[in-house]
Amino acid sequence: MYKKLLLGLAACAMLSVLFAACTIRDASLASGPSVHMGTSNFIKDTVTVKKGETLTLIDDATSPHIIVNGYWQGGTAVNKAEAGAPTVKLNFNGGDTQSTAPFNTAGTFKLYCTIHGGMNLTVTVQ
Secondary structure, eight states, X not given: OHHHHHXXXXXXXXXXXXXXXXXXXXXXXOOSXXXXXXXXXXXXXXXXXXXXBOOEEEEOSSSOEEEEESEEETTEXXXXXXXXXXXXXEEEOSSOEEEOOOBOSOEEEEEEESSSTTOEEEEEEO
């Protein structure tokens, strides 16, 4: 009787190890730093990422944001993607989080909010 019980426990232990070793990992999860957004600004307006990392943008306010490649220069929006920059067009409704595509090229890239004048973010990729 104890022999059957030990065999059952051993089988359960082996199945537990097998399932733990075979966990599925989601490769689409963000892999890099994050930047928080307020009502009409980036909390930090510069961030550094490593080549191959994504950037996670977190809208802490209830206000919407549309983040795209480019920058505000004075009161004029300059919609421009630097060479090597991932295409960014993220719509936020307030209180949500989204990630960019990976930054695969070293350099300095600009992102801005099309809704809020002067809301610029500089991304340095190393």
